[in-house]
Amino acid sequence: MTTSLRLGVNIDHVATVRNARGGDVPDPLRAARMAEAAGADGITAHLREDRRHISDADIDGLMRDLSVPLNLEMAATDEMQAIALRHRPHAVCLVPERREERTTEGGLEVAREENRLAHFIAPLAEAGCRVSIFIAADRPQIEAAARIGASVVELHTGAYCDAHAEGRLADRDAELERLTEMAALAEAKGLEVHAGHGLTFETVPPVAALPQVRELNIGHFLIGEAIFRGLEDAIGEMRRIMDAARA
Numbered sequence: 001m002t003t004s005l006r007l008g009v010n011i012d013h014v015a016t017v018r019n020a021r022g023g024d025v026p027d028p029l030r031a032a033r034m035a036e037a038a039g040a041d042g043i044t045a046h047l048r049e050d051r052r053h054i055s056d057a058d059i060d061g062l063m064r065d066l067s068v069p070l071n072l073e074m075a076a077t078d079e080m081q082a083i084a085l086r087h088r089p090h091a092v093c094l095v096p097e098r099r100e101e102r103t104t105e106g107g108l109e110v111a112r113e114e115n116r117l118a119h120f121i122a123p124l125a126e127a128g129c130r131v132s133i134f135i136a137a138d139r140p141q142i143e144a145a146a147r148i149g150a151s152v153v154e155l156h157t158g159a160y161c162d163a164h165a166e167g168r169l170a171d172r173d174a175e176l177e178r179l180t181e182m183a184a185l186a187e188a189k190g191l192e193v194h195a196g197h198g199l200t201f202e203t204v205p206p207v208a209a210l211p212q213v214r215e216l217n218i219g220h221f222l223i224g225e226a227i228f229r230g231l232e233d234a235i236g237e238m239r240r241i242m243d244a245a246r247a
C-alpha cells in the first residue's frame with residue numbers, strides 16, 4: 001500500500017518580491033492562506049539570518065493565522081533556536097546557511113557536527129517540534145542524523161534537478177538512484193523521509209513515486225509558475241502530478 005504524500009509550499013519568494021520594493025505587498029501570509037485553500041498540507045518558511053525574505057513579523061503572522069502546520073527552516077544558531085522555542089512551530093528544519101549563497105546550496109554537515117547538533121535539537125524536540133535535517137542523500141549524513149535523534153531527514157533534490165535542467169541525463173539518473181537508495185536507508189534507520197529543492201512539474205514525478213518519501217517541500221518553481229497561471233492553479237497542478245506519480 002502506498003502512503004500519502006504531503007505537499008509543503010515554501011512561500012519565501014513571495015517575501016523576496018515584497019522586499020524588492022519594501023512595503024507590504026505581495027503578502028506572504030495571503031499566499032500561505034491561498035496555498036492552504038489550494039491543497040497544501042503545510043507551509044514552509046525560511047527565516048534567514050540576514051532576513052532577506054521572510055521576516056520575524058511573517059513568522060508571527062504565520063503562527064497566528066495558519067491552520068496547516070508550519071515548517072520553520074532555519075540555521076542551527078542560538079538566535080534561531082530561541083525564536084523556534086518561543087513559537088514552537090509544528091516542525092523545524094535545520095539547513096546550512098551561508099550569507100553569500102543565493103539559495104540553500106547543499107545539505108547540513110551533520111556528521112561533522114554531531115555533538116553540537118545533538119545538543120541543539122534536544123530542546124526543540126522537548127518543546128514538541130518535529131526536528132528535520134536537510135541533508136545531501138549521503139549515507140554518513142543519514143547515519144549521523146539518526147544518531148543525533150532527528151525525527152526527519154529532508155533529502156536535497158537540487159543535484160538531481162540541476163542535472164535534469166542542464167540535460168545531463170546520466171547524472172540525473174545517477175542522482176535519482178542515490179535518492180532512491182538513501183530514502184530506503186533513512187527509513188530503515190527509523191527516520192521519516194522528506195525531499196525538496198528545485199522541484200518542478202517535470203522533475204517531481206520520480207521523487208513523488210519513492211514510497212518512503214512522505215513530504216515534499218516546494219517553493220521557487222511554484223511561486224514563479226503562479227505569475228503565469230495563479231498560485232492556486234500552480235499548486236493544484238503540482239498536487240495532481242504528485243498524486244498521479246504516487247498512484
Ligand code: PXP
Binds near residue numbers: 218
Ligand atoms: N527544502 C529546503 C530545506 C529548502 O531550503 C528549500 C529552499 O528554501 C526548499 C525545500 C524549496 O526549494 P525550492 O524553492 O527550490 O522549491
